[in-house]
Amino acid sequence: MIRMIVNPAESKWKELCARPETENTQLEDTVSIIFNEVKSMGDRAVKKNIKRYEGIEIEELFVSAEEVKNASSKLNRQLKNAIDVAYNNIEKFHASQKERLKQVEVIPGVSCWRESKAIEKVGLYIPGGTAPLFSTVLMLGIPAKIAGCKEVILTTPADKEKNIHPAILYSAELCGIKKIVKAGGIQAIAALTYGTESIPAVSKIFGPGNQYVTAAKQYAQRKGVAIDLPAGPSEVLVLADDSADAEFIAADLLAQAEHGTDSQCVLVTFNEKMVNQVNAAIKQQLQILERREIIEKSLKNSFAVVFQNKEQAIAFVNEYAPEHLIIMVNDEGDYLEEIVNAGSVFLGIYTPESAGDYASGTNHTLPTNGFAKAYSGVSLDSFVKKITYQRISPKGLQSLGQTIETMAAAENLTAHKNAVSIRLNKINRN
Amino acid sequence: MIRMIVNPAESKWKELCARPETENTQLEDTVSIIFNEVKSMGDRAVKKNIKRYEGIEIEELFVSAEEVKNASSKLNRQLKNAIDVAYNNIEKFHASQKERLKQVEVIPGVSCWRESKAIEKVGLYIPGGTAPLFSTVLMLGIPAKIAGCKEVILTTPADKEKNIHPAILYSAELCGIKKIVKAGGIQAIAALTYGTESIPAVSKIFGPGNQYVTAAKQYAQRKGVAIDLPAGPSEVLVLADDSADAEFIAADLLAQAEHGTDSQCVLVTFNEKMVNQVNAAIKQQLQILERREIIEKSLKNSFAVVFQNKEQAIAFVNEYAPEHLIIMVNDEGDYLEEIVNAGSVFLGIYTPESAGDYASGTNHTLPTNGFAKAYSGVSLDSFVKKITYQRISPKGLQSLGQTIETMAAAENLTAHKNAVSIRLNKINRN
Numbered sequence: 001m002i003r004m005i006v007n008p009a010e011s012k013w014k015e016l017c018a019r020p021e022t023e024n025t026q027l028e029d030t031v032s033i034i035f036n037e038v039k040s041m042g043d044r045a046v047k048k049n050i051k052r053y054e055g056i057e058i059e060e061l062f063v064s065a066e067e068v069k070n071a072s073s074k075l076n077r078q079l080k081n082a083i084d085v086a087y088n089n090i091e092k093f094h095a096s097q098k099e100r101l102k103q104v105e106v107i108p109g110v111s112c113w114r115e116s117k118a119i120e121k122v123g124l125y126i127p128g129g130t131a132p133l134f135s136t137v138l139m140l141g142i143p144a145k146i147a148g149c150k151e152v153i154l155t156t157p158a159d160k161e162k163n164i165h166p167a168i169l170y171s172a173e174l175c176g177i178k179k180i181v182k183a184g185g186i187q188a189i190a191a192l193t194y195g196t197e198s199i200p201a202v203s204k205i206f207g208p209g210n211q212y213v214t215a216a217k218q219y220a221q222r223k224g225v226a227i228d229l230p231a232g233p234s235e236v237l238v239l240a241d242d243s244a245d246a247e248f249i250a251a252d253l254l255a256q257a258e259h260g261t262d263s264q265c266v267l268v269t270f271n272e273k274m275v276n277q278v279n280a281a282i283k284q285q286l287q288i289l290e291r292r293e294i295i296e297k298s299l300k301n302s303f304a305v306v307f308q309n310k311e312q313a314i315a316f317v318n319e320y321a322p323e324h325l326i327i328m329v330n331d332e333g334d335y336l337e338e339i340v341n342a343g344s345v346f347l348g349i350y351t352p353e354s355a356g357d358y359a360s361g362t363n364h365t366l367p368t369n370g371f372a373k374a375y376s377g378v379s380l381d382s383f384v385k386k387i388t389y390q391r392i393s394p395k396g397l398q399s400l401g402q403t404i405e406t407m408a409a410a411e412n413l414t415a416h417k418n419a420v421s422i423r424l425n426k427i428n429r430n
Numbered sequence: 431m432i433r434m435i436v437n438p439a440e441s442k443w444k445e446l447c448a449r450p451e452t453e454n455t456q457l458e459d460t461v462s463i464i465f466n467e468v469k470s471m472g473d474r475a476v477k478k479n480i481k482r483y484e485g486i487e488i489e490e491l492f493v494s495a496e497e498v499k500n501a502s503s504k505l506n507r508q509l510k511n512a513i514d515v516a517y518n519n520i521e522k523f524h525a526s527q528k529e530r531l532k533q534v535e536v537i538p539g540v541s542c543w544r545e546s547k548a549i550e551k552v553g554l555y556i557p558g559g560t561a562p563l564f565s566t567v568l569m570l571g572i573p574a575k576i577a578g579c580k581e582v583i584l585t586t587p588a589d590k591e592k593n594i595h596p597a598i599l600y601s602a603e604l605c606g607i608k609k610i611v612k613a614g615g616i617q618a619i620a621a622l623t624y625g626t627e628s629i630p631a632v633s634k635i636f637g638p639g640n641q642y643v644t645a646a647k648q649y650a651q652r653k654g655v656a657i658d659l660p661a662g663p664s665e666v667l668v669l670a671d672d673s674a675d676a677e678f679i680a681a682d683l684l685a686q687a688e689h690g691t692d693s694q695c696v697l698v699t700f701n702e703k704m705v706n707q708v709n710a711a712i713k714q715q716l717q718i719l720e721r722r723e724i725i726e727k728s729l730k731n732s733f734a735v736v737f738q739n740k741e742q743a744i745a746f747v748n749e750y751a752p753e754h755l756i757i758m759v760n761d762e763g764d765y766l767e768e769i770v771n772a773g774s775v776f777l778g779i780y781t782p783e784s785a786g787d788y789a790s791g792t793n794h795t796l797p798t799n800g801f802a803k804a805y806s807g808v809s810l811d812s813f814v815k816k817i818t819y820q821r822i823s824p825k826g827l828q829s830l831g832q833t834i835e836t837m838a839a840a841e842n843l844t845a846h847k848n849a850v851s852i853r854l855n856k857i858n859r860n
Contacts, residue, residue, distance in 0.1 A: 082836035089536045089830075096534045097544065104526045106519045106791040114527065117770040119804050120748075131841045167840055203804040218652075224660070226804035245856070251849040258845040285852075290844045318550075336819075340547040347821040350857070352849040355822055358837045359830055361536040362818040374549050374633040374656035376816040386806040388792040389766075391777040392785055400519075400789055406512035407788045410597055411561045414720045415688040419681040419782040422715075426675070427780070 001282060002253070002265065002302040004275045010315075017320045019232060019369045020262060020301065027215040034186045035193065035219060042196035049187035054128075054157050061198055063164055063180040071169035079167060086138055086359035087174050093361030094143045097380035109396020116384040118148040119226075121200055123192035124177075125207030125217075128157035128184050132165035133208070135357065139364050139378065140206045141175025147383035151200055152177050153192060157184025189216035193225050204228070206365070206378065228378055232369030233262035236353055237322035237342075239313060239335065240269050244328035245349050249274075250281035252326055252353055253302065254295060261297035266320065267304035268313050275304040314338045321372040324353045343372045394427045431712060432683070432695065432732040434705045440745075447750045449662060449799050450692060450731065457645040464616040465623065465649060472626035479617035484587050491628055493594055493610035501599035509597060516568055516789035517604050523791030524573045527810035539826020546814040548578040549656075551630055553622035554607075555637030555647075558587035558614050562595035563638070565787065569794050569808065570636045571605025577813035581630055582607050583622060587614025619646035623655050634658070636795070636808065658808055662799030663692035666783055667752035667772075669743060669765065670699050674758035675779050679704075680711030682756055682783055683732065684725060691727035696750065697734035698743050705734040744768045751802040754783045773802045824857045 008016060037045035043061060050058050072080070103113040124140045126133055137154065144152045154177050158164055164182065172180055181199055183191060195201030204226040205217055214231040221227050236256035238249050253265040267278060282299070286292060307313045314335060317325065321341035328349045329335060339345070343366030344356055356362045365378035392400070401424045408416035438446060467475035473491060480488050502510070533543040554570045556563055567584065574582050584607050588594055594612065602610055611629055613621060625631030634656040635647055644661040651657050666686035668679050683695040697708060712729070716722060737743045744765060747755065751771035758779045759765060769775070773796030774786055786792045795808035822830070831854045838846035 078836050079840050082833040082840075085830070085833040086837060089540070092536050093534050093542045096532055099529075102526055104523050104791065106522050110519070110785075110790050112523045112791045114809070120770060121803075131843060133841060135837060135841065222648075224800065226801070230654070247852055247856075248849070251845070251852045254845040255843070255849040258843055285845075285848060288844075289848065290842070295845065340550060341815075342817055344818045345820070347819060348823075350824050350827045350853055351820055351822040352834075352853060354834050354838060354846040354849045355540075355827070355830060356818075356820055357834075357846060359833045360540050360820050360822065361534065361542045362820055367815075370654070371656070372815065372817075374815065376814075377818060379544070379816060379818075381811070381816070384806075385771075385797075385802065385804065386809060386811070387772055387802075388774045388786070388807060388809075389777060390775070390781055390786055390790050390792055392781040392790065393778075394780050397780045397785070400515070400785060403512040403515040403789045404782075404784050404787075406508050407516060407565060408784060410509050410512075411563060411565060412720070413561060413685070413688055414718075415681070415685040415715075415725065416784040416787060418715065418719065419678070419685040419784045422677055422681045423780055423782060426677075 001279045002267065002299055002304050004272065004304045004306065006272060006306045007308060008305060013316060013319050016305070017370065019264065027212060031186050031215050031219045035190045038187060038190035038196065039194045043198050046183055046187045046191050046196060050183055053185050053187070056158060056160060056162055058158065058162060058182050061181050061183060063169065063182060067164070068169050068173055071166035074166040075170055080170065083134065083167065083171055083174070086135070087142065089359055089361040090138055090142045091146070094146050094380050107396065107399055109393035110390070110400055112388065112390045114386050114388050116386050118150065118384055119204050120149065121151040121202040122149050122383060123202040123205045124152065124154045125188060125205060125209055125213060126154060126156040126168060127209050127213070128159070132168055134165065134167035134171040135364065136207060137168055137171035137175065141172060141177055143378065143380045143383050145175050146380055149383055153179045153181060153200060153202060155181040155183050155188040155192065158182040185212050186216040189213060189220055193220040193223055228365060228382060229367055229375055230369070230371055232371070233264065234259045235264040235322055235368055236324040236326065237266040237268060237317060237320055238326045239317060239329065240267065240274065241329040242271055242274060243330045246274060246277035247281045248349055249278045249328070250285055253278070254282060254285055254289060255352070255354055256324070257295040257298040257302065258289065258291040261294055262301065263298040265299070265302040266322065268316060269304065269306055270308070270313070272306055275306060278304070310334060321370045323366045323368045323372060326351070326353060341373045343367045343377050397423055398427060431709045432697065432729055432734050434702065434734045434736065436702060436736045437738060438735060443746060443749050446735070447800065449694065457642060461616050461645050461649045465620045468617060468620035468626065469624045473628050476613055476617045476621050476626060480613055483615050483617070486588060486590060486592055488588065488592060488612050491611050491613060493599065493612060498599050498603055501596035504596040505600055510600065513564065513597065513601055513604065516565070517572065519789055519791040520568055520572045521576070524576050524810050537826065537829055539823035540820070540830055542818065542820045544816050544818050546816050548580065548814055549634050550579065551581040551632040552579050552813065553632040553635045554582065554584045555618060555635060555639055555643060556584060556586040556598060557639050557643070558589070562598055564595065564597035564601040565794065566637060567598055567601035567605065571602060571607055573808065573810045573813050575605050576810055579813055583609045583611060583630060583632060585611040585613050585618040585622065588612040615642050616646040619643060619650055623650040623653055658795060658812055659797055659805055660799070660801055662801070663694065664689045665694040665752055665798055666754040666756065667696040667698060667747060667750055668756045668758065669747060670697065670704065670758040671760060672701055672704060673760045676704060676707035677711045678779055679708045679758070680715055683708070684712060684715055684719060685782070685784055686754070687725040687728040687732065688719065688721040691724055692731065693728040695729070695732040696752065698746060699734065699736055700738070700743070702736055705736060708734070740764060751800045753796045753798045753802060756781070756783060771803045773797045773807050827853055828857060
């Protein structure tokens with residue numbers, strides 16, 4: 001059951017849209033200690049902290065070729081096929097994000113263009129725990145491969161038998177990832193930040209994680225390593241009119257709710273009856289679900305808002321800026337045009353969020369916590385830098401030179417002006 | 431004069447490429463106090479801190495329409511023309527960065543696409559001081575306008591007479607910026623972060639600044655506001671073979687050196703003689719330059735490296751990852767292919783960095799401090815989010831459904847699976 005709010009005054013929206021605060025400042029000391037240990041003692045410190053925090057003694061940090069080979073035989077055919085299908089779809093969509101080179105002759109003799117170059121070294125963090133997130137391996141490994149990143153380091157905690165889940169290894173192999181490190185938590189992020197004898201330092205770190213990993217990524221960012229996105233609990237907003245199916249809505253809200261007790265599910269609709277129907281369906285479906293305890297807790301953070309008109313609903317969605325937005329309405333057009341803040345949008349009653357989470361092709365690493373107002377989800381762009389280039393001919397500089405000289409002089413930067421003047425003098429002498 | 435290093439061992443490169451550390455932790459208390467004041471007291475706190483730190487009493491925080499109108503008449507025709515030319519070139523290049531919508535039918539019945547939507551509210555910070563950086567107004571205001579940002583707030587400190595430099599106002603007007611706030615420093619960034627009675631809160635803050643502004647932007651980022659780029663002193667690397675012109679190289683190094691005492695200029699070349707020629711030209715050109723004191727200090731951070739071959743030079747450039755890279759060589763092709771870490775690249779002897787700083791069309795807000803390994807400079811992309819969309823037909827879900835169900839079950843997420851199963855059941859019933 002989720003609580004219902006009918007026609008909230010606009011002054012209440014900000015409060016309604018506020019996500020639970022999750023400051024991790026108390027973790028900072030631990031993070032700083034482990035980072036310093038890894039910086040000074042390298043692999044030894046990584047292993048020591050794996051022992052301390054993950055409870056296993058790792059002799060060899062890297063997964064062996066044999067372990068990777070065995071993984072494939074340990075997976076059933078159905079799961080392998082599913083991973084293969086997802087791989088192909090994700091590959092197809094992310095390959096379509098390649099930018100073609102477009103040279104612009106701004107004025108005669110002055111050409112500018114932009115080219116994407118892969119980030120050379122990237123680290124992918126994949127959490128351990130009960131659910132082996134092999135789907136995230138695909139979501140990060142595929143664009144890294146398309147971008148052409150030279151060094152891709154995947155790091156993930158091993159289980160008590162020092163093994164990595166075969167679906168993770170199989171997915172990593174599909175993505176061409178050769179370096180898989182058996183480390184989780186702060187020590188893994190520290191190793192990617194500073195590098196060790198065996199683990200290369202990277203320029204950007206991707207991937208989800210618990211509060212320790214989140215705090216470690218923030219720390220890494222302060223040390224100059226880029227990160228994919230600021231972190232926050234996962235969330236969905238379903239926007240539905242009376243044409244939608246209450247059972248489908250309930251199923252989508254429950255799917256979000258099972259992620260963790262801090263997940264948030266929001267329903268925006270136009271009719272109290274719909275909320276009651278959805279709540280009835282939630283009650284019924286909940287009976288067959290495995291993660292019932294988690295779901296019941298996260299439904300407490302969740303709510304339904306009933307609005308009187310489309311304009312209010314759209315304005316509320318833009319204020320909330322959901323990570324996932326499912327739209328099940330009759331007249332989609334207006335919504336699509338005017339909703340501008342969302343991570344990923346699912347259209348129509350046969351488009352569950354689960355499709356994008358796994359296999360339709362879009363990325364599932366998305367901005368949470370209202371960050372969709374300013375951030376995009378992970379895409380091919382996240383694995384490249386776009387470098388600008390320019391070439392100016394003597395004629396081009398003769399056209400543009402005075403403009404540059406005038407502006408530089410007005411900003412009191414005479415050396416900037418001189419870099420043009422000295423060239424113009426030489427051109428004029430010849 | 432810059433010092434010369436001949437053939438440094440690769441083990442020394444990391445040290446050579448290290449930028450001076452600039453930790454601002456001692457500023458954090460001041461930042462936090464001012465942010466809290468602005469959060470609780472709004473405009474009153476902004477004005478109070480302007481008085482305290484900028485030494486002026488501002489009654490009206492916003493520039494009036496009349497002030498904007500007067501600005502145009504205060505500028506001479508030559509400067510207005512120059513700004514107009516730069517505007518057109520920057521507009522043309524950034525407009526070319528628009529992404530056309532590309533819908534991908536991943537498999538029959540499963541369509542995915544990506545669309546750019548403007549970040550609704552952005553803040554542009556323009557520093558005050560001796561040099562009125564109107565060029566930065568263009569570099570940030572033009573892509574904001576092309577993106578279609580609804581609310582663009584420019585904030586910049588006023589002078590002792592409470593005026594803003596007319597070139598800043600004129601440039602802002604060209605970019606269609608209606609809200610210009612007379613505030614600088616930490617209080618300006620705090621106002622953009624939290625909003626006040628008169629200044630709207632924004633989702634992303636752009637622009638350069640001194641150590642206070644940098645520390646404030648970092649703080650804003652921790653409070654959930656996006657920022658353009660991590661900050662660091664400006665830098666140039668000139669890569670030149672014997673075909674280059676020593677006077678041009680000297681002029682480009684000097685242009686960089688005048689930015690501030692912490693600027694860094696690096697020359698990578700293949701011949702000690704070239705370094706000596708460049709040093710002679712530096713000595714000569716320095717005599718006519720206004721910011722001689724600043725330049726002499728920043729040349730102390732600067733150096734020339736002489737390598738024996740192209741491969742070493744390329745590897746060194748990639749390790750340094752310069753903000754600006756000027757390439758003056760005979761055989762450009764190999765360099766262009768293999769240099770992957772740079773903010774913006776200037777090709778040929780008639781392409782000074784000054785061109786990109788002002789008027790050729792490329793953006794001058796670029797990754798410093800080695801961040802070019804992972805970050806791109808500011809572009810149209812910086813002012814939009816790219817939202818993914820998908821639509822699945824009943825037939826599409828029948829094709830893809832089992833893949834999703836299998837993967838969700840393998841990750842122990844049965845509610846994710848159920849969101850598909852419940853839909854497939856309904857499709858099959860019909």
